[in-house]
Amino acid sequence: MKKEINWEERLSEEEYKILRLKGTEPPFSGQYDNFYEEGIYLCRGCGNSLFSSEDKFKSGSGWPSFRKPVREENISLQEDHSYGMVRTEVLCAVCEAHLGHYFEAETRHCINSLAMEFIPDEQAEEIEDVILNHSKEEIALIKSVLDQEGITYVIKNEGIQDLFGAGRIGTGVNQLVGEIKIAVKKKDYRLVMYLMENIL
Ligand SMILES: [Zn+2]
Numbered sequence: 495m496k497k498e499i500n501w502e503e504r505l506s507e508e509e510y511k512i513l514r515l516k517g518t519e520p521p522f523s524g525q526y527d528n529f530y531e532e533g534i535y536l537c538r539g540c541g542n543s544l545f546s547s548e549d550k551f552k553s554g555s556g557w558p559s560f561r562k563p564v565r566e567e568n569i570s571l572q573e574d575h576s577y578g579m580v581r582t583e584v585l586c587a588v589c590e591a592h593l594g595h596y597f598e599a600e601t602r603h604c605i606n607s608l609a610m611e612f613i614p615d616e617q618a619e620e621i622e623d624v625i626l627n628h629s630k631e632e633i634a635l636i637k638s639v640l641d642q643e644g645i646t647y648v649i650k651n652e653g654i655q656d657l658f659g660a661g662r663i664g665t666g667v668n669q670l671v672g673e674i675k676i677a678v679k680k681k682d683y684r685l686v687m688y689l690m691e692n693i694l
Pocket of ligand 1: 538540541
């Protein structure tokens, strides 16, 4: 059950043109083109981890260039026939945002700065809490999605409360509401929030 996301509302006009309309920022214009700090690059749309500074290199192309993604499953490659060329489009595997192109001959993922958000290494591993108030089924679903996405999390408490027993009217599984507090790494926080919003 995927919800419709209002991307126009969520992204700036420039980001929207690239991520959702497959645009390209002008070369040498992006904030991460000539940028070599150590850290991780997340998808600006959903927070999915895309690339690491370890795999970034100076290509001279005018766009941030990476040898490989942090995890093959985090991006998807698709043949692109736009502008009379045959190219390979790079997409975010989670929110299907357009990120840039892959040039196989150069082993180069050529990515728009506007499609990414950088988190320095010293912040990436910081811990943030996410508090969820959902039914037992929804919490089980959340856990399975986090496992599937390879997100590290720690459950800090898990108090499932039976609201029927507490005098609420109604029966059935949806009346079982739990509060669960999970700790995730800062680099995964936005993705976790995105997944929550989209699966529930
Ligand atoms: Zn994404």
